[in-house]
Amino acid sequence: MADHWHRRLLEGRAGVFAIVTTIAISIGGLVEIVPMFTVGSGHMEELPAPYTALEVTGRDIYIREGCVNCHSQMVRPFRDETLRYGEWSHAVEYSWDRPFLLGSRRIGPDLHREGLLRPDAVWHYEHMKDPRSMSPGSIMPPYKWLLEWKIDPADTQATMRALAFVGTPYSDADIDGAEAAMQEQGGVIVARLAEAGIEASWDDEIIALTAYLQRLGTDIPEDEAEDVAEGGAQ
Amino acid sequence: MPDVAEHASSEIYDDEVTKKFIVATVFWGIAAMTVGVWLALQLAWWPAGLGIPQFTFGRLRPVHTNGVIFAFTANFVFGGIYYSMQRLLKVRMWSDKLSAFHFWGWQAMLVSVIVTIPMGMTQTKEYAEMIWPIDVVIAVVFLAFALNFFMTIKNRKVQHLYVAIWFYISFVITIPVLHVVNNLAIPASLTRSYPVYSGMTDALIQWWYGHNAVGFLLTTPILGLMYYFLPRAANRPVYSYRLSIIHFWALVFLYIWAGPHHLLYSALPDWAQTVGMVFSIMLLAPSWGGMLNGLLTLRGAWDKVRTDPVLKFMVVAVSFYGMSTFEGPMMSIRSVSALSHFTNWVVGHVHSGALGWVGMMGFGTMYWLVPRLWKRELYSVSLATTHFWTATIGVVLYTVSLWGAGLTEGLMARAINEGGQLQYPFFLDIVHTLEPFYWGRLIGGTLYLCGVFLMAYNFIATVWFKPRPAAIPQAAK
Ligand code: HEM
Numbered sequence: 234m235a236d237h238w239h240r241r242l243l244e245g246r247a248g249v250f251a252i253v254t255t256i257a258i259s260i261g262g263l264v265e266i267v268p269m270f271t272v273g274s275g276h277m278e279e280l281p282a283p284y285t286a287l288e289v290t291g292r293d294i295y296i297r298e299g300c301v302n303c304h305s306q307m308v309r310p311f312r313d314e315t316l317r318y319g320e321w322s323h324a325v326e327y328s329w330d331r332p333f334l335l336g337s338r339r340i341g342p343d344l345h346r347e348g349l350l351r352p353d354a355v356w357h358y359e360h361m362k363d364p365r366s367m368s369p370g371s372i373m374p375p376y377k378w379l380l381e382w383k384i385d386p387a388d389t390q391a392t393m394r395a396l397a398f399v400g401t402p403y404s405d406a407d408i409d410g411a412e413a414a415m416q417e418q419g420g421v422i423v424a425r426l427a428e429a430g431i432e433a434s435w436d437d438e439i440i441a442l443t444a445y446l447q448r449l450g451t452d453i454p455e456d457e458a459e460d461v462a463e464g465g466a467q
Numbered sequence: 468m469p470d471v472a473e474h475a476s477s478e479i480y481d482d483e484v485t486k487k488f489i490v491a492t493v494f495w496g497i498a499a500m501t502v503g504v505w506l507a508l509q510l511a512w513w514p515a516g517l518g519i520p521q522f523t524f525g526r527l528r529p530v531h532t533n534g535v536i537f538a539f540t541a542n543f544v545f546g547g548i549y550y551s552m553q554r555l556l557k558v559r560m561w562s563d564k565l566s567a568f569h570f571w572g573w574q575a576m577l578v579s580v581i582v583t584i585p586m587g588m589t590q591t592k593e594y595a596e597m598i599w600p601i602d603v604v605i606a607v608v609f610l611a612f613a614l615n616f617f618m619t620i621k622n623r624k625v626q627h628l629y630v631a632i633w634f635y636i637s638f639v640i641t642i643p644v645l646h647v648v649n650n651l652a653i654p655a656s657l658t659r660s661y662p663v664y665s666g667m668t669d670a671l672i673q674w675w676y677g678h679n680a681v682g683f684l685l686t687t688p689i690l691g692l693m694y695y696f697l698p699r700a701a702n703r704p705v706y707s708y709r710l711s712i713i714h715f716w717a718l719v720f721l722y723i724w725a726g727p728h729h730l731l732y733s734a735l736p737d738w739a740q741t742v743g744m745v746f747s748i749m750l751l752a753p754s755w756g757g758m759l760n761g762l763l764t765l766r767g768a769w770d771k772v773r774t775d776p777v778l779k780f781m782v783v784a785v786s787f788y789g790m791s792t793f794e795g796p797m798m799s800i801r802s803v804s805a806l807s808h809f810t811n812w813v814v815g816h817v818h819s820g821a822l823g824w825v826g827m828m829g830f831g832t833m834y835w836l837v838p839r840l841w842k843r844e845l846y847s848v849s850l851a852t853t854h855f856w857t858a859t860i861g862v863v864l865y866t867v868s869l870w871g872a873g874l875t876e877g878l879m880a881r882a883i884n885e886g887g888q889l890q891y892p893f894f895l896d897i898v899h900t901l902e903p904f905y906w907g908r909l910i911g912g913t914l915y916l917c918g919v920f921l922m923a924y925n926f927i928a929t930v931w932f933k934p935r936p937a938a939i940p941q942a943a944k
Pocket residue numbers: 302337338340500501503504505506507508528531532535536539540593813814817818821822825826912913915916
């Protein structure tokens with residue numbers, strides 16, 4: 234044992250030991266990660282449009298509330314999953330996802346096709362206020378504060394600027410016009426809620442969150458979108 | 468080898484820092500596991516979220532995960548490393564100031580984490596939820612520790628590095644690499660930032676980080692502790708030197724590749740999924756190499772296991788390590804992942820590693836250290852034995868409940884009836900079926916937490932009620 238090569242060559246030389254360790258822990262990561270930048274992450278389909286100002290604000294709320302801790306956004310290519318949720322998830326659909334929100338738990342159902350499964354704003358409004366009113370026996374907590382708290386367009390602009398910096402194609406005009414765009418998209422949702430007798434304002438957090446949920450999973454060709462999801466993830 | 472004749476003692480080495488880390492471990496362990504029990508209760512009975520934004524499951528879960536990983540686990544790892552490396556290298560830490568900076572900087576960082584995360588300030592990436600200013604603090608504090616660590620090695624009075632030190636080195640090198648690469652982001656404000664990677668690239672980098680946080684924080688440094696404290700407690704030399712060489716290098720090389728087993732059947736390119744799966748399966752071999760080397764070190768000392776709670780904890784810990792590193796590679800097989808991914812089975816796997824391996828190693832190490840550091844006899848061995856049984860029953864109840872839950876939900880989700888339609892089209896049907904399993908896990912987790920309280924009481928009583936005996940247990944030299 235005294236003259237074992239390992240003892241002779243490495244154990245007495247801490248610097249060499251540290252360098253060899255660094256090499257050993259670097260190889261796997263480099264081999265797997267570098268091709269994601271050089272080759273890309275899959276089929277070069279047409280890129281979807283980036284999230285609108287209101288959607289990206291809703292996404293920030295989804296992040297803040299930690300929805301990802303209970304809901305995945307990743308439909309796997311299995312028969313039961315396409316029956317339950319719809320078309321399986323494509324890499325290109327995640328193009329503007331910073332951070333990614335695939336999730337690792339399904340305490341609640343997958344939400345990647347939510348925009349196709351449940352496009353109605355009224356449903357989301359009632360569900361966030363009191364989940365059990367729409368899903369009897371659900372274990373999701375109520376999120377009443379989303380009905381009261383307000384979004385701040387200045388925060389949205391800061392978000393868009395940071396995202397534009399790392400490559401999301403927001404133009405200066407998009408960023409400057411964020412508030413007007415949010416009023417417009419939010420206005421449509423507010424009008425739909427008014428039909429159901431619900432009073433809301435475009436800058437309520439619930440409106441932004443609804444816009445994000447309505448967007449989810451809609452970036453696929455129409456025929457694929459219609460194809461599936463008869464089960465409906467209730 | 469730790470059993471060479473030595474003469475130094477606590478006057479030569481800095482043991483104050485280890486004491487502080489142990490106190491912190493007990494404190495954070497109780498806090499983080501109490502939150503775990505609370506989360507478990509919320510799943511069984513949703514009103515336990517109290518309708519308060521900061522206490523909803525989604526916001527609280529990362530308090531638990533980061534708490535147990537970076538507060539409970541990291542603190543006892545640091546404490547154990549400071550204690551053992553000074554003795555293995557026969558030299559005091561290079562800088563006591565850096566050690567103290569490390570300790571206080573780390574605790575301040577942890578306080579900021581438990582304040583910001585419930586407020587909704589999060590990056591969402593699992594185990595990397597901390598906002599960017601905290602990430603900077605983590606990097607600075609850890610690099611201070613790394614500097615102190617390597618300078619101490621440089622100053623060492625023994626030429627050859629013992630196997631425990633190899634594992635510590637891999638930990639100290641790898642953690643900063645993972646942390647920095649995964650957290651590269653552009654700030655939008657003081658509390659929000661957006662990663663430079665997007666979509667599946669971000670997902671791959673996250674799970675390269677996430678799996679190796681398991682590998683290089685929940686595994687390698689604790690194997691290092693095992694190589695130091697298990698032979699000491701058993702008073703036997705390590706079983707096989709050759710085995711430790713092979714399993715060390717295989718482990719650190721293979722671990723890094725395994726991240727994609729978290730993304731099987733996702734939109735990640737197929738080749739990457741396959742590479743991740745193959746390397747995860749290979750990982751079984753070095754993992755079991757470590758387990759065998761630990762268990763076989765006890766040959767001829769099994770009678771001590773019957774009486775010594777330290778060894779009891781360590782034996783069960785190493786066995787759970789073997790179990791979860793068998794289960795993990797199985798779950799990396801695509802067709803198994805198809806069933807287990809997204810279900811409670813994964814959470815069961817996590818906690819058989821976390822409660823069984825990490826927690827029990829931590830307890831065993833601390834039961835060994837506390838009497839030696841405070842120079843008092845342990846207040847009550849029988850209380851420690853009670854803790855051991857509470858913890859063991861707790862883990863078993865926890866994991867068995869969640870295997871049941873995971874299989875049930877996996878099978879229900881995929882069930883297709885004769886008409887080719889979903890057997891359980893309503894997701895809530897699945898949710899309701901899981902309720903009894905959630906209660907079972909809650910009971911298991913509560914038992915485990917009660918054990919930690921027993922330990923805390925035992926330590927407090929040791930330090931405050933026990934006089935310093937004339938013949939104290941010998942501190943390791
Ligand atoms: C009293 C003991 C504990 C209880 C009751 C408990 C409970 C929980 C609960 C309820 C969750 C959420 C599971 C879900 O998403 O459905 C969780 C997640 C987690 N816990 Fe614990 N926990 C305990 C101790 C620990 C310890 C000691 C560790 C680590 C050393 C740990 C590490 C984790 C991790 C890593 C996760 C995330 C799992 C995943 O993402 O799949 N827990 N725990």
